[in-house]
Amino acid sequence: MSERNGALAPTGSACSKKATELFYVTHPKVERALLGPFLSQAAAECGLVILRSADAVVTACIIDSLDELTYWHAVNNGQVCRAFAGSNVPEVSHG
Template identity: 80%
Template structure:
């Protein structure tokens, strides 16, 4: 284990990132999240737009740690949903 930013984290490719929140797109008729994880609420909002459902909503989930695979999955989800929602062309913030 290596000390990073005052917290211990394993070294190597599975290095944990300091986490705060992950965002998901949910729907009352679904038993689990339809889209996610996302790193920002703005990206999740793009996902909500892509679903084209008035009942879809963005929810946040606090996490203790975020592994590298989940982090890159969330980055990719944000890029894809921004592209489908047209947000990249409209200058919507990615953060």
């Protein structure tokens, strides 16, 4: 954190990450995504393994930009789903 105008302000870039798509696990009987966001289709497919529903599918959503909170949420979702699925899916680099 740095001080700006007498108040603490976060340091670092406010620029969005370079993702162009986010992936979600959806089900036709549910309006909203059940799992997600994910940074990769492979990570979302681990969510399919966890969900164990033949009707669930991975869907992609094209995005213009990705804020820090959503990026780290997607990173965490991928790590958790890979852990529960017991998968050897490689992580997306956090660069």
